[in-house]
Amino acid sequence: xxxxxxxxxxxxxxxxxxxxxxxxxxxxxxxxxxxxxxxxxxxxxxxxxxxxxxxxxxxxxxxxxxxxxxxxxxxxxxxxxxxxxxxxxxxxxxxxxxxxxxxxxxxxxxxxxxxxxxxxxxxxxxxxxxxxxxxxxxxxxxxxxxxxxxxxxxxxxxxxxxxxxxxxxxxxxxxxxxxxxxxxxxxxxxxxxxxxxxxxxxxxxxxxxxxxxxxxxxxxxxxxxxxxxxxxxxxxxxxxxxxxxxxxxxxxxxxxxxxxxxxxxxxxxxxxxxxxxxxxxxxxxxxxxxxxxxxxxxxxxxxxxxxxxxxxxxxxxxxxxxxxxxxxxxxxxxxxxxxxxxxxxxxxxxxxxxxxxxxxxxxxxxxxxxxxxxxxxxxxxxxxxxxxxxxxxxxxxxxxxxxxxxxxxxxxxxxxxxxxxxxxxxxxxxxxxxxxxxxxxxxxxxxxxxxxxxxxxxxxxxxxxxxxxxxxxxxxxxxxxxxxxx
Amino acid sequence: xxxxxxxxxxxxxxxxxxxxxxxxxxxxxxxxxxxxxxxxxxxxxxxxxxxxxxxxxxxxxxxxxxxxxxxxxxxxxxx
Numbered sequence: 034x035x036x037x038x039x040x041x042x043x044x045x046x047x048x049x050x051x052x053x054x055x056x057x058x059x060x061x062x063x064x065x066x067x068x069x070x071x072x073x074x075x076x077x078x079x080x081x082x083x084x085x086x087x088x089x090x091x092x093x094x095x096x097x098x099x100x101x102x103x104x105x106x107x108x109x110x111x112x113x114x115x116x117x118x119x120x121x122x123x124x125x126x127x128x129x130x131x132x133x134x135x136x137x138x139x140x141x142x143x144x145x146x147x148x149x150x151x152x153x154x155x156x157x158x159x160x161x162x163x164x165x166x167x168x169x170x171x172x173x174x175x176x177x178x179x180x181x182x183x184x185x186x187x188x189x190x191x192x193x194x195x196x197x198x199x200x201x202x203x204x205x206x207x208x209x210x211x212x213x214x215x216x217x218x219x220x221x222x223x224x225x226x227x228x229x230x231x232x233x234x235x236x237x238x239x240x241x242x243x244x245x246x247x248x249x250x251x252x253x254x255x256x257x258x259x260x261x262x263x264x265x266x267x268x269x270x271x272x273x274x275x276x277x278x279x280x281x282x283x284x285x286x287x288x289x290x291x292x293x294x295x296x297x298x299x300x301x302x303x304x305x306x307x308x309x310x311x312x313x314x315x316x317x318x319x320x321x322x323x324x325x326x327x328x329x330x331x332x333x334x335x336x337x338x339x340x341x342x343x344x345x346x347x348x349x350x351x352x353x354x355x356x357x358x359x360x361x362x363x364x365x366x367x368x369x370x371x372x373x374x375x376x377x378x379x380x381x382x383x384x385x386x387x388x389x390x391x392x393x394x395x396x397x398x399x400x401x402x403x404x405x406x407x408x409x410x411x412x413x414x415x416x417x418x419x420x421x422x423x424x425x426x427x428x429x430x431x432x433x434x435x436x437x438x439x440x441x442x443x444x445x446x447x448x449x450x451x452x453x454x455x456x457x458x459x460x461x462x463x464x465x466x467x468x469x470x471x472x473x474x475x476x477x478x479x480x481x482x483x484x485x486x487x488x489x490x491x492x493x494x495x496x497x498x499x500x501x502x503x504x505x506x507x508x509x510x511x512x513x514x515x516x517x518x519x
Numbered sequence: 520x521x522x523x524x525x526x527x528x529x530x531x532x533x534x535x536x537x538x539x540x541x542x543x544x545x546x547x548x549x550x551x552x553x554x555x556x557x558x559x560x561x562x563x564x565x566x567x568x569x570x571x572x573x574x575x576x577x578x579x580x581x582x583x584x585x586x587x588x589x590x591x592x593x594x595x596x597x598x
Contacts, residue, residue, distance in 0.1 A: 036522065038576055038577065041526065041575070041576060042572070042575075042576060044526055045526075045530060045572070045575060049530075179564075179567055179568055179571075182567075182568035183568045183571045183572055185568075186568050186569055186572045187572050190572065190576075233564065233565065236564050237560070237561060237564055240557075240560040240561070240564055241560070243564075244541060244542055244545050244560050244563050244564060244567075245545075246545050246546070246548075246549050246556045246559075246560070338554055340554040340555065340557055340558045341554060341557075343558075343561065344557055344561070347561075
């Protein structure tokens with residue numbers, strides 16, 4: 034066979050897309066859900082029924098400050114997040130090695146709110162950028178991002194001549210392979226700008242991990258053992274009491290040009306009030322520092338300059354924390370379509386090779402992994418949501434059990450796909466898993482209404498959105514199952 | 520089989536050469552300030568996928584990226 038640019042890049046697009054696509058689908062799916070991470074946490078903690086835009090009172094700030102001082106005396110390192118329209122509680126949090134946990138206060142009364150232990154939407158956010166494997170996972174996600182960009186560039190080159198016709202070509206009634214290819218190209222072309230932007234800005238966020246500013250020779254040099262610091266002796270003096278926070282908030286807002294304050298960090302001699310991520314499209318870490326214990330303004334720290342602003346804009350575009358509700362939905366829809374591009378690419382890869390492969394073991398493993406990713410992950414996410422509402426709210430270790438059930442369901446889906454990989458038709462593996470998505474997704478509103486009727490009434494928009502996503506997943510699964518029958 | 524072997528070899532060498540060039544862009548930008556280093560990373564990350572595809576697409580592409588890399592190293596050594 035004569036090797037042309039198109040065949041060579043077609044091979045790269047197919048194989049790079051398939052091998053990376055298996056994990057990229059998971060990254061995109063969880064990233065898409067992370068657009069509504071705060072709302073998901075609220076859905077998963079129905080005990081928290083504080084309405085959006087509840088006013089923040091001095092009483093609540095004093096109650097939070099008292100708890101912070103108490104925890105500082107115990108040697109715990111805590112921080113305070115301020116209420117926002119998406120997360121209206123006043124939270125005193127610390128990191129427990131896996132997630133941020135702590136006490137939630139009602140911003141109106143300062144009364145602590147007892148909520149069920151759950152990772153909530155944070156789980157999807159953490160999974161999205163670390164694959165739950167810390168820095169190694171983040172580096173892997175970055176590398177996958179670059180390979181995805183390679184796949185997109187090669188895909189654009191091979192379809193360059195037909196880019197415009199591809200936008201209007203969707204022949205679902207044609208041969209099944211043709212229909213899948215049309216759908217892949219149509220969505221791929223329409224959402225190309227978003228997909229490029231989100232992958233590129235995602236890799237820029239952790240650029241240091243894959244393109245460190247260290248000469249390559251230094252990267253492979255053995256690490257020197259850390260020498261103990263010879264600074265001044267650490268004093269065990271008790272931390273001073275905190276000043277009233279309300280006046281500091283007003284001063285910080287003025288110092289940061291009217292931007293809202295997102296969170297407060299506490300150190301032994303000062304406290305730092307950081308601008309909220311939602312205060313603009315530039316995601317900054319600008320902050321105002323106040324001395325302790327008198328609360329005197331020490332100064333503000335900002336990062337000026339066009340390069341810093343470019344980086345902040347890229348971070349802001351990726352995290353979309355500034356985005357109002359409408360734009361957030363657009364992000365969600367675009368994320369769903371980007372996930373669909375990758376998933377349809379996986380299915381196309383399998384369909385194209387089914388006949389030629391002679392159902393060899395490698396092909397069967399590939400199809401099993403595709404099923405585990407495309408249908409197994411949605412099932413396990415729905416199991417995670419169901420377990421959140423079904424496990425007793427006061428049960429100890431329920432957050433770990435929820436995560437365990439998610440992975441348990443995913444492993445079961447993988448096992449199911451592997452079992453069916455020995456049969457001649459893999460539709461026997463796709464169909465039951467699609468039915469499972471339809472059952473779990475379609476049943477989500479019923480479960481929500483039965484288990485948390487008060488929360489459904491008081492926070493109907495959040496619950497309608499989440500339950501609607503379940504129903505949407507069910508409809509899509511049923512449609513896909515119907516197409517398999519044909 | 521031989522075609523596949525060539526392609527796998529091609530993509531591996533394309534990745535290595537492109538990464539080395541992208542990394543040299545970052546290293547070249549360190550000297551000025553932390554901000555320019557970040558700018559170097561932004562540009563290098565944007566170029567990396569294009570360089571990989573360029574390297575893989577033809578031997579002329581691989582050669583031009585190698586030459587570009589060599590030039591970048593020379594400029595770095597001279598300046």
